[in-house]
Amino acid sequence: AQTVTQSQPEMSVQEAETVTLSCTYDTSENNYYLFWYKQPPSRQMILVIRQEAYKQQNATENRFSVNFQKAAKSFSLKISDSQLGDTAMYFCAFMKLSGNQFYFGTGTSLTVIP
Amino acid sequence: GAGVSQSPRYKVAKRGQDVALRCDPISGHVSLFWYQQALGQGPEFLTYFQNEAQLDKSGLPSDRFFAERPEGSVSTLKIQRTQQEDSAVYLCASSPRTDTQYFGPGTRLTVL
Numbered sequence: 516a517q518t519v520t521q522s523q524p525e526m527s528v529q530e531a532e533t534v535t536l537s538c539t540y541d542t543s544e545n546n547y548y549l550f551w552y553k554q555p556p557s558r559q560m561i562l563v564i565r566q567e568a569y570k571q572q573n574a575t576e577n578r579f580s581v582n583f584q585k586a587a588k589s590f591s592l593k594i595s596d597s598q599l600g601d602t603a604m605y606f607c608a609f610m611k612l613s614g615n616q617f618y619f620g621t622g623t624s625l626t627v628i629p
Numbered sequence: 630g631a632g633v634s635q636s637p638r639y640k641v642a643k644r645g646q647d648v649a650l651r652c653d654p655i656s657g658h659v660s661l662f663w664y665q666q667a668l669g670q671g672p673e674f675l676t677y678f679q680n681e682a683q684l685d686k687s688g689l690p691s692d693r694f695f696a697e698r699p700e701g702s703v704s705t706l707k708i709q710r711t712q713q714e715d716s717a718v719y720l721c722a723s724s725p726r727t728d729t730q731y732f733g734p735g736t737r738l739t740v741l
Contacts, residue, residue, distance in 0.1 A: 519671075548728055558718065559632075560672075560732035606671050610728065615685055616662065617730060619671030 517542045519609050521620035528597045529628050535582075536592045536623050538607030544568075546612040549583065549590045554622070555603040563605070566590065568612075597627045631655070633733035635721050641739045642711045650706045650736045654723030661704050662730060663696055664720040672720050678704060711740045 518541045528534035540549070551563040566574045566583050573581050578598075582591045594601055604624050608617040634653045642648050654661050660679055664672035665688075674688040680701035689696070693712075698704040708715055718737050722730035 550729070552732075557734065558737075559734045560720065560722075562729060562731070565729055608671075615660070615677045615679075616674035616688070617664075617672070619673070621669075621671050 517544075517609050517611070517618045519607055519618050519620040521605075521607055521623050523623045524621070525624045525626070527626040527628055528594075530597055530599060532597055533593060533595045534597055534625065536594075536605055536607075536625065538590045538592070538620060540588050540590065540607070540609050540618075542588070542609065542611075544611050547614075548610045548612065549581075550608040550610070550617070551579070551581070551590075551592045552606045552608060553601075553603045554606060560606070564592065594625075599627050599629060601625060602627045633721055633723050633731055635719075635733040635736050637736060638734060639737050639739075641741065643741055644713060645710050647707065647709045648711055648738065650708075650719050650738070652704045652706070652721030652723075652733060654702065654704070654721070655725075655731055656702075658723035658725050658731075659701075660724040660726065660730075661698055662722040662724070663704070663706050664722065665690075666718040666720055666735070668717070675706070675719075708738075711738075713740050716740045 549566045564576045578595045604622045607620040663675040666672040677685040678698040693709045695707045718735040720735045721733045
């Protein structure tokens with residue numbers, strides 16, 4: 516079975532500062548995908564960033580980057596130059612390469628303080 | 630193009646009523662997923678379609694839950710004889726293949 520753990524239920528960051536959200540996962544699979552999704556109060560889940568486990572290079576998408584440590588089964592999200600619009604719930608998700616469903620963590624509620 | 634849409638956005642049902650939740654995926658997306666999200670939790674998988682074929686329904690919590698996608702496009706999640714524990718947000722997602730999923734806004738179901 517696959518499990519995803521987000522150990523930080525709530526976090527806050529000052530506008531323009533940097534924040535890191537943690538995610539660990541447990542799997543016996545060797546190839547898989549990892550995702551970070553953002554869910555603002557409107558509740559529409561939006562893809563933030565995606566990582567393929569077979570790629571050693573960490574994914575980057577503008578102000579968002581990940582620190583993927585495969586051996587440690589860790590997949591943290593770094594948000595640089597935080598903006599008020601980054602306030603949302605952030606979910607880490609895992610999917611097997613051969614699978615069809617996402618396994619989500621319980622989420623981290625991020626508040627950007629002006 | 631248009632994203633995934635769901636209707637209704639909010640549904641209040643009395644215990645024992647049947648409800649039907651609709652999902653319109655992104656045009657051309659082969660895969661369609663349903664998730665249940667309880668308050669304060671991450672989404673949990675319910676079922677998966679590839680075109681019109683329901684390939685995985687392992688997450689459906691009981692036989693009161695039924696999903697269909699008869700023409701490989703629009704999907705309907707039906708819940709019969711609703712119970713209070715069915716209260717949740719029901720999310721639909723679609724994908725051009727089976728990796729990145731694009732989510733709709735969800736339907737918030739409240740069972741009184």
